[in-house]
Amino acid sequence: MAKDDTIENRVYLFESLASSYISAASELLSSEDEAVRARAKRVLAELAYVSCVVSDTGHLTAEQVRERVLGTPEADDKNAQGKKRK
Numbered sequence: 001m002a003k004d005d006t007i008e009n010r011v012y013l014f015e016s017l018a019s020s021y022i023s024a025a026s027e028l029l030s031s032e033d034e035a036v037r038a039r040a041k042r043v044l045a046e047l048a049y050v051s052c053v054v055s056d057t058g059h060l061t062a063e064q065v066r067e068r069v070l071g072t073p074e075a076d077d078k079n080a081q082g083k084k085r086k
Contacts, residue, residue, distance in 0.1 A: 006055050014051035018044055 021043060022029065028040035050069055057065045 009055035010051050013055055014048050017047045017051060021047060 025040050025043070028036055031037050031040070053069050054065060057068060060068070
């Protein structure tokens, strides 16, 4: 489970990112087209994910965080290797 300060960081980061996105994409979020609204909501979900990853990986380099957010195979390989070593 995440520490309280990490949870606060997640909330503040998501609030900032989501606020900017909502300002820019308000028409998409209120579209009458369900598919357009679904894509806009998917972006909000991705912003929430990124907020969690960034808040939970303060010990990693920026490149490692980027790999983790993108879900690149390199990040998965490094994570698997790290777990095997412990």
